[in-house]
Amino acid sequence: MKSLEELKKIREEAKKKVQLRHDSDGTRIVVGMATCGISAGARPVLMTLLEEVNKRNLSNVMVNQTGCIGVCRLEPIVEVYRPGEEKVTYVHMDSEKAKRVITEHIVNGNVVTEYTVGAYEK
Numbered sequence: 392m393k394s395l396e397e398l399k400k401i402r403e404e405a406k407k408k409v410q411l412r413h414d415s416d417g418t419r420i421v422v423g424m425a426t427c428g429i430s431a432g433a434r435p436v437l438m439t440l441l442e443e444v445n446k447r448n449l450s451n452v453m454v455n456q457t458g459c460i461g462v463c464r465l466e467p468i469v470e471v472y473r474p475g476e477e478k479v480t481y482v483h484m485d486s487e488k489a490k491r492v493i494t495e496h497i498v499n500g501n502v503v504t505e506y507t508v509g510a511y512e513k
């Protein structure tokens with residue numbers, strides 16, 4: 392487990408890198424960080440996403456936080472925007488799922504269908 396200070400540092404560094412980037416032609420990953428998202432575990436999900444993006448040096452990927460996405464019961468929610476593709480909404484996320492989304496969706500371009508809101512609501 393990383394200390395809060397370490398996590399803060401990682402986040403700040405990631406933020407700096409992100410600010411240097413142009414977001415229009417890249418992938419955007421958005422994590423819902425309203426109180427319900429945070430209480431459902433959105434923080435570790437956000438940290439994992441930032442760490443994975445950093446570790447893999449994914450220079451055209453931005454990770455952002457947002458407030459309420461609107462569906463408390465499905466939190467933590469992660470939305471992925473890739474240029475030229477429909478938005479993908481992942482629900483009930485955790486760190487392990489976040490890692491898989493980075494590898495399969497962000498790096499290899501394959502949506503992890505079983506974690507999407509569409510699969511969940513079936």
Ligand code: FES
Nearest residue numbers: 427459461462463
């Ligand atoms: S308050 Fe929970 S999704 Fe908005």
